[in-house]
Amino acid sequence: MSSGLRISNLRVDVSAIGCDIVDEVTLEILKGRVMGLVGESGSGKTTVGLAVLGHTRRGVEIANGEIFCGETEILSLNSDDKRFMRGSLVSYVPQDPASSLNPALRIGIQLREILDVHNFGGSNDSRTLRIKEMMTEVALPTDDEYLDRYPHQLSGGQQQRVVLAMAFACRPSVIVLDEPTTGLDVSTQEHVLKTVRELARVHGVAALYITHDLAVVSELVDDVAVMYAGRIIEQGSVKDIFENPAHPYTRHLVAAAPDIAGDHQILGLVGRAPSPGKRPNGCVFADRCELASDECRSQFPISVQVGDHHSARCIKIGLTSLSATSASRAKISQSTGEVIADISDLSAGYSGNLVVQGVSIQIRRGQCSALVGESGSGKTTVARCLGGLHSEWTGTILFEGQEIAKSSRQRQIDQRLGIQYIFQNPYGSLNPRRTVGDSIVRPLEISGRSVSDINQQLFTVLDQVSLSVSYANKYPDQLSGGERQRVAIARALISKPELLICDEVTSALDVLVQASVIDLLSDLRNNLGLAILFITHNLPLVRSFADEVAVMSEGRIVEYGLTDSIIDNPKNEYTQRLISATPSIVRSMK
Numbered sequence: 001m002s003s004g005l006r007i008s009n010l011r012v013d014v015s016a017i018g019c020d021i022v023d024e025v026t027l028e029i030l031k032g033r034v035m036g037l038v039g040e041s042g043s044g045k046t047t048v049g050l051a052v053l054g055h056t057r058r059g060v061e062i063a064n065g066e067i068f069c070g071e072t073e074i075l076s077l078n079s080d081d082k083r084f085m086r087g088s089l090v091s092y093v094p095q096d097p098a099s100s101l102n103p104a105l106r107i108g109i110q111l112r113e114i115l116d117v118h119n120f121g122g123s124n125d126s127r128t129l130r131i132k133e134m135m136t137e138v139a140l141p142t143d144d145e146y147l148d149r150y151p152h153q154l155s156g157g158q159q160q161r162v163v164l165a166m167a168f169a170c171r172p173s174v175i176v177l178d179e180p181t182t183g184l185d186v187s188t189q190e191h192v193l194k195t196v197r198e199l200a201r202v203h204g205v206a207a208l209y210i211t212h213d214l215a216v217v218s219e220l221v222d223d224v225a226v227m228y229a230g231r232i233i234e235q236g237s238v239k240d241i242f243e244n245p246a247h248p249y250t251r252h253l254v255a256a257a258p259d260i261a262g263d264h265q266i267l268g269l270v271g272r273a274p275s276p277g278k279r280p281n282g283c284v285f286a287d288r289c290e291l292a293s294d295e296c297r298s299q300f301p302i303s304v305q306v307g308d309h310h311s312a313r314c315i316k317i318g319l320t321s322l323s324a325t326s327a328s329r330a331k332i333s334q335s336t337g338e339v340i341a342d343i344s345d346l347s348a349g350y351s352g353n354l355v356v357q358g359v360s361i362q363i364r365r366g367q368c369s370a371l372v373g374e375s376g377s378g379k380t381t382v383a384r385c386l387g388g389l390h391s392e393w394t395g396t397i398l399f400e401g402q403e404i405a406k407s408s409r410q411r412q413i414d415q416r417l418g419i420q421y422i423f424q425n426p427y428g429s430l431n432p433r434r435t436v437g438d439s440i441v442r443p444l445e446i447s448g449r450s451v452s453d454i455n456q457q458l459f460t461v462l463d464q465v466s467l468s469v470s471y472a473n474k475y476p477d478q479l480s481g482g483e484r485q486r487v488a489i490a491r492a493l494i495s496k497p498e499l500l501i502c503d504e505v506t507s508a509l510d511v512l513v514q515a516s517v518i519d520l521l522s523d524l525r526n527n528l529g530l531a532i533l534f535i536t537h538n539l540p541l542v543r544s545f546a547d548e549v550a551v552m553s554e555g556r557i558v559e560y561g562l563t564d565s566i567i568d569n570p571k572n573e574y575t576q577r578l579i580s581a582t583p584s585i586v587r588s589m590k
Contacts, residue, residue, distance in 0.1 A: 004206025
């Protein structure tokens, strides 16, 4: 099988200071195969993906290397040729389909525009036929009524499949997919992944799949390249990487990934990857590696063959020490059995349209209760009703035995402080003009506490979320995604709540940061006796963390009980479909 994409010794620099973002990146993808590019946020994955298009972000430049798509060397093309090449020779599928579709144009017009720009298909009739073929390939309707819809009239999964149709429209040789299923529920994700796999295989396309979801990688790709601090530190087949990871960092990645088919404790990883301009001369992973020696810190290791098509940059291959000190203690909750929140016969809607009907759940002190289901099933609406952020509901909600008002503004002060809401997006939930300390103590300032009392509680909650006192003077843009989420948790803890509502709090985080956040929440639950309502569509994470789970579909709870019991032996057909659609490393490797 011939090469579809070949990258040789790629280096991308920050223009102003000349330090590298990625360096020595070399990989090859054969036609009809999918390669997964994995690693933490900030490791350089998207930078490599954009380089395949001959593109960089502002202030960044490609300093060295070659990129061949078939026989065409991308980096040597002039600007006009690069512009024409994008979409015809190489296509790109971004993470957020809504931002890549024009909200003012019907989808049929946008599909035709791709063909017109690249003069694909010749006549108008042949392009109309190609549009219908494209829609059929991604399992969407081909009728004029559907093609006349605007993007906002489609679901997230439908939007992503339209973007896939656009990407494959001109039969490209290479396609780059950058986190295309992030934020999608498992059923929608399954359809998108199936479409990617089939189109790549049928049309002989070399696909580079960028993600931090290792379970998706295990089921979709043929080969895997692992990136850390701008370098590829391990490459191999999907079985090599998951069954015999050679590099310590790869082993940490795999250990951090929750799995719906297994009940292992997920492991976090202390520290952060070195940033551009501050990378050491030796192994870039040395400062976080338990096996690191002076030799590791003195020179960057060369790539060593581990198997026929398996290589790693490490001089400690074969040593497998992996500390369990940061293991998530999710399954040792200290629940007293006391019901802290009792939701009974809750129905809620928007402008008279019911989206939640007859929901009843109990949340106990020192316990995590998960609420799962597809997008639009009503999970967040239930959480917002409990948190006092949505007031259009009927039913009864008791908090610590007392009925609470619908709106947070109408609730007693101890009820408002006792229920704290942590939002999904750590980037949007903090004021960029306030320091971390100011953001955290804001609830106490409103309550009229003294300055000394406020400062003491600030230092206490920073310690509880494993952040040093120095973070109080930093701004949100100086923090990583995981650190921002820890700040959001600290802001909730400053009020000394009894109940935390966590609404998709790990969905924007890579697996290692996710593991550390879950580890933190487990500690808070076990040490402080906090009750947690955990809203998510990540069933593997629920398995590793939650004590009980309620499964929602179309606004109703269809199954409710102990987590292990429901996942191992689901009774409801909808729950069975959800579990079946969830990617699993354990199942994939069998």
